[in-house]
Amino acid sequence: MKTKIAGLLLLSAVPMLAGLSRVLSLSTGAFTLDGHERFAADPWMAALHIIGATAFATVGAFQFVPSLRRGAWHRIVGRVLGVLGIAAALAGTWMALRWAPKEFDSPALNAIRTVVAIAMVTFIVLGVIAARRRQFEAHGAWMLRAYALFLGAGTQFFTAGFTALPFMRPYMTEALATVSMAAGWVINALAAEWILRRSKFGSLTRVLLPSGNPR
Secondary structure, eight states: HHHHHHHHHHHHHHHHHHHHHHHHHHHHHHOOSHHHHHHHHHHHHHHHHHHHHHHHHHHHGGGGOOOHTTTTHHHHHHHHHHHHHHHHHHHHHHHHHHHHOOOOOOHHHHHHHHHHHOOOOOHHHHHHHHTTTTOHHHHHHHHHHHHHHHHHHHHHHHGGGGGGGGGGGGGOOHHHHHHHHHHHHHHHHHHHHHHHHHHHOOOOOSSSSSOOOOO
């Protein structure tokens, strides 16, 4: 289990560090990353998105630890992360639709971002509803789906990160940017469904989705 949590934290490390650097630059005015003008023009919305998404992706990894699911940690932290996750998704949608587009952004990419954000919010809400109904396996499944999408930024380091390399500059297009970004979310969504399907057939131990009352 420690290896799985470490893997999740490692996957979220790059967007987490980039996000924290953004927040630090917004608080000090010492902008060091590309596109800082867009963030500086709407710092509160940017900070809300960064902090919410970072918390959901990092602290959320520990929500899958079976021992923590049986205590007050899971309930209390889960409620906080649910609020932060929804806030981060809504802020991300605002940023995609209202901010001036950066280079190689496109209406198609912003549409995908919006769909992903809606899915994040929907999965979290359905997870909360399932927990309140004491349908804990359904709760775990919905939250795993939401978590997978939030971790998409980590996967995009591999699917889209190469497009920032100097030798890719002549080949960059809006279509390539859209496909490479969307791939991160698609891969994670498929991985979540694979885990859920495997667990249904009993061939995967209930490490990520232990059954029963999490208290």
